Amino acid sequence: TSLVTYRKSKVFSSPIPLPGMKSKTSNSFSPEWTFNRTLSNLIRKNILRFLDAERDISILKSTFKPGDVIHYIFDRQSTTNISENLYHLLPTVSPMKNQHYKQCAIVGNSGILLNSSCGREIDSHDFVIRCNLAPVEEYAADVGLRTSLVTMNPSVVQRAFQDLNSEEWVQRFVHRLQSLSGSVLWIPAFMAKGGEERVEWAIRLILLHTVNVRTAFPSLRLLHAVRGYWLTNHVQIKRPTTGLLMYTMATRFCDQIHLYGFWPFAHDPDGKSVKYHYYDKLTYHYTSGASPHTMPLEFRTLSALHRQGALRLHTGPCQ
Numbered sequence: 001t002s003l004v005t006y007r008k009s010k011v012f013s014s015p016i017p018l019p020g021m022k023s024k025t026s027n028s029f030s031p032e033w034t035f036n037r038t039l040s041n042l043i044r045k046n047i048l049r050f051l052d053a054e055r056d057i058s059i060l061k062s063t064f065k066p067g068d069v070i071h072y073i074f075d076r077q078s079t080t081n082i083s084e085n086l087y088h089l090l091p092t093v094s095p096m097k098n099q100h101y102k103q104c105a106i107v108g109n110s111g112i113l114l115n116s117s118c119g120r121e122i123d124s125h126d127f128v129i130r131c132n133l134a135p136v137e138e139y140a141a142d143v144g145l146r147t148s149l150v151t152m153n154p155s156v157v158q159r160a161f162q163d164l165n166s167e168e169w170v171q172r173f174v175h176r177l178q179s180l181s182g183s184v185l186w187i188p189a190f191m192a193k194g195g196e197e198r199v200e201w202a203i204r205l206i207l208l209h210t211v212n213v214r215t216a217f218p219s220l221r222l223l224h225a226v227r228g229y230w231l232t233n234h235v236q237i238k239r240p241t242t243g244l245l246m247y248t249m250a251t252r253f254c255d256q257i258h259l260y261g262f263w264p265f266a267h268d269p270d271g272k273s274v275k276y277h278y279y280d281k282l283t284y285h286y287t288s289g290a291s292p293h294t295m296p297l298e299f300r301t302l303s304a305l306h307r308q309g310a311l312r313l314h315t316g317p318c319q
């Protein structure tokens with residue numbers, strides 16, 4: 001496929017059956033999937049024009065000093081500072097430097113994972129990306145246990161760990177961080193104002209308990225670059241979700257990308273209800289109206305890429 005045909009082929013806008021249209025949807029995720037290396041390489045090359053995940057995955061110690069002022073990406077008029085502690089946890093080189101993997105799994109947080117028995121399959125990938133410190137131990141059979149990289153929006157501290165308002169929650173949080181031993185903890189600390197304290201608490205606990213994680217703080221340009229790439233390809237996303245950010249970055253260091261737990265719909269193709277997250281009580285109201293995310297549009301885009309073999313979406317149960 002030449003770049004020109006790729007551009008013209010409306011890769012991202014091809015009409016695909018919407019989830020809820022029973023048989024067609026289940027058929028579109030049938031086992032006949034074959035990997036399209038040419039398209040996958042082309043996508044990597046095109047994304048590289050907008051961002052280099054090896055570099056943009058984190059700001060580095062060499063480019064900042066404690067006290068430096070940072071403008072939030074979505075709230076440009078508000079600022080924060082690089083604290084001493086945060087500076088301490090900035091990497092000196094990219095945590096993804098020279099890293100390449102054959103098979104990567106990106107695990108989204110949809111309830112579609114419940115009763116999927118996908119845990120073992122997910123863990124069999126060379127690199128496993130998870131989102132927002134989603135719990136694994138209690139759900140291991142469905143989501144697996146291994147984590148190579150996990151994201152943590154500052155709001156997670158509030159939503160999943162009760163703002164660390166008791167010793168018990170602090171312990172739970174520390175336990176979750178300790179269970180990550182050796183993996184990359186990716187904290188988008190400068191996206192939107194409001195999370196400053198939570199980031200600082202998390203960082204302090206990491207330092208205090210000498211938690212063995214490699215922290216990463218996305219570059220200030222990452223989000224615009226990701227959005228720019230998709231907009232250029234006619235995907236009108238308002239603000240990319242964590243899952244789409246991870247896919248876009250993973251193209252840099254993964255050959256084959258497998259997505260699990262991506263299903264932003266309240267029902268499965270058979271009409272059974274699906275939880276918004278596999279592990280909590282958030283509902284779909286969370287994504288409607290006020291939410292800046294356009295998850296269903298992202299899903300349609302990922303489905304189109306699945307059908308062309310550029311990535312593989314797993315939405316049904318595993319063996």
Ligand code: CDP
Binds near residue numbers: 275
């Ligand atoms: O940080 P964000 O709110 O985007 O993510 P999350 O709710 O922690 O879930 C992680 C990712 O899984 C999302 O960014 C979506 O890409 C995906 N997801 C999905 O496809 N369907 C759902 N019902 C929930 C999450």
